[in-house]
Amino acid sequence: MLGQKVSYQVDLVTFLATETRAKLAVGCMRIDQVTSLSVTVQGLRGVVHAVRRTILVANRKGGVGKSSIVAAIAVLVAKAGKRVLVIDADPQGNCTQRDLGVRDGDNGKSLAMAIQYGQVLEPVRDVRPGLDVIAGGNLLSLATTIITSSSDHGIDPVANLSTSLTSLVDTEGYDLVLIDSAPGELQLLDVLLEIATWLIVPTKEDEASLDGAEKLAERYLRARKLGAIVELMGMVLFDCDPRATRRNASTFQTVHELLEGTGIAPFKSTIRHDKATSVDARRLHLTPAELATPQRKVEEVSDEDNDEPKKMWSRNPGPLAADHKQLTREVIGRLASGERAKEEA
Template sequence: MSVNRTIAVAQGKGGVGKTSLVCNVAGLAAAAGSRVLIVDLDQQGNVARDLGYKPDSGEELLTSLITGAPLPLLVGVRDRLDVVAGGPALGDLAAVMTGRAQRGAGDLGDVLERKLSDVASDYDLIVLDTPPGDRIVVTAALAASRAVVIPTRSDEASLDGVTRIAERFMEVRARNPHLRLAGVVLFAISSRTTRLERDVRRSLEGVLGDAAPVFDTRIRHLDSAAADARRRGLLVHELEQAAIGDRVARIDALRQGSTPTGGLYARDSSGLAGDYANLAQEILTRVVQLEQEMATVS
C-alpha cells in the first residue's frame, strides 16, 4: 500500500539534479497554492542548501523512524511548504532497520508508510528525496509512494543509474501495486538532444518491457544559476527577485564610490525558471492522470 499523492524522486547515481528537482518542483507547487511536504531521506541533507535552512544532523528523523515519535516537521520553510530534514545520522538507518526486520518487526517501507500516513491529510503533495546508493532506503521510499520520477544526465553512469532504479521499481511493484513510473527527466542538457532520449528509452525498455515516459521539458544546463540558488538558499524562480535587489544594491554602491560585491553569477535565470515551471506542471498533470487511471481500474 502507498500514501496518496506521494512522489519519490530517485536515481542510482548522485549528482544528476535529484535534490534540485525535488525542491524546485515542490516549491512551485506550494507557490501555486498546494500544501506540500518534502521528506529528505538522504544523509547528505542537501535540501537544506537548496531551501536555505540550517543543515540538520538527521537525528530527529532517524529517531522518528525507529521509535513512535512523530515526524520532525520544519513548518513554513516556504509558504505552504514544510520539510522533514535529512542529515548524516541517516547513514545508520539501513543497518538499524535491517536488524529490526530480522527480529520480526516491520521493515523500513512499513514504517515510512505509517509515518507519512499520520501527516498525509495535512498535505496535497508529499515529495521524497532519496539517497542515490542506498537500496534499502530507496526501496522503502518506493514502497510508500504512488509515483516515481527519475532524473538523468547524458553520461553512461547516469543512464546506468536509471536502469538500477527501474529494477527497484519492478521489484517493489509486487509489494506496492499502486506504484507507477511518472517519467524520466532529462537534466542539464540541450533541448535539441534527441539521441539521449532515444538511449534512455532503450535503456529502460529491457527492464520495463516498453519505453518509459520521458517528460517533454528538459532542464537546461546553467551552472551559474545553480550556484546562485544554493549559495543564496533560493529556488530558481526566486532568483529573479534576488536579481532585482542585487541591481539596486549595485547602483547604490556605485553611487557611493565603492565596488559592488556578492552579486549573482547568472545574468538571467528566467529560462531555467521557465524549465522548472513547465516541468512541475507536467509532473503534477501526469500524477493526476495516473490517479485517474488507477480509479478506473479499481
C-alpha cells in the first residue's frame, strides 16, 4: 500500500535499562514498505490522508497532562537517537514555551497557514538533538475560524494539513510525530483526528476529566464514521497518588467502563502527583527525565528567564521521571504491536 519496500530498524528503546530490554523487545520495530509515512484510505468524505506513526494526545478537559506527556515522550525518544516532531496545536502554546522552552516560535502561524493554504510547515529545529517543534500559540485561534467557514470558501483543511505534514515528515525523516491538542478547539480537534493514526487520552481521576474523555470519545467515533483511520491506543491516569491503591482501582474501573467494547485496555503506567517536580519542570523548561539527570546539580540549574541560578523545589524528580519512562516504553510497545497488526491485516 505504501509503494516500494524499504527496510530499516527503528529502535526506540535504547534508553531502557539493559535488564529490561529483553522483556520489551516488542518496542523494537522493523517497518517495511516505508517510502512515505502517509496512508491513503477511502472514507465517507472521499480520499483521506493520515500520516503514519502520528500520535494525537487529547482530552476535552484541560489540565490533564497532555502537554507534559507529549514533551516527556518526545524528549525520551529523541534521546534514543530518533527523529521526533512535536506539533503544538494549542493556542496556549504551553508545550512549546513552558515544557520545551522554545523562545523563537511563531505563535502558531505556520500551523494555521498550513491548515488554511497548505503552506510548508516551518518547525523550530533542534529544540533538543533530533527534536523539532511546530510551535503553538494564539495565532492558532484563527484556525478555528478558518475550519468553520472552510466549505464556504472551497478550503479543505484536512487535505491541506495532511499534504504539508506528509511533505515535512518525508523530507526530514521523522520516526515519530506527537500532537498536543487544545481542550476547547473542537473544529481543530476534528481535523487532527483525521490526520492522526493513533490517539492517547490522558485523564485525572476527577469527574470533570473523565467527562472530558467521554466527550472526546464522541468526536473520535464521529471521525471514525466519516472514514478517519485513527485508532485508540489507550487511556492513561495522570496526576494520581500511587499510594491510593483503592481509589486508583476505582478510577481504573471507570476507565475500563469507558473503554468497554473497544478491545483496548488502559495503560498500566500511571503518572504520579509530584507538584514540586512539575513546578520545576515548567519553570526550567525541562522534562522530569531531564531534571533527574545525575550530573545536573541543584546549584547549577538556572532559570533561562533571568539567567540566575535557581534552587529546585523537588528533592527527587526520579520517581516522576520513571513514570514517564515507563509510559514511553508502553506507548512504543503498543505502537509496535499495532503497526504489525496493520501490516498483517
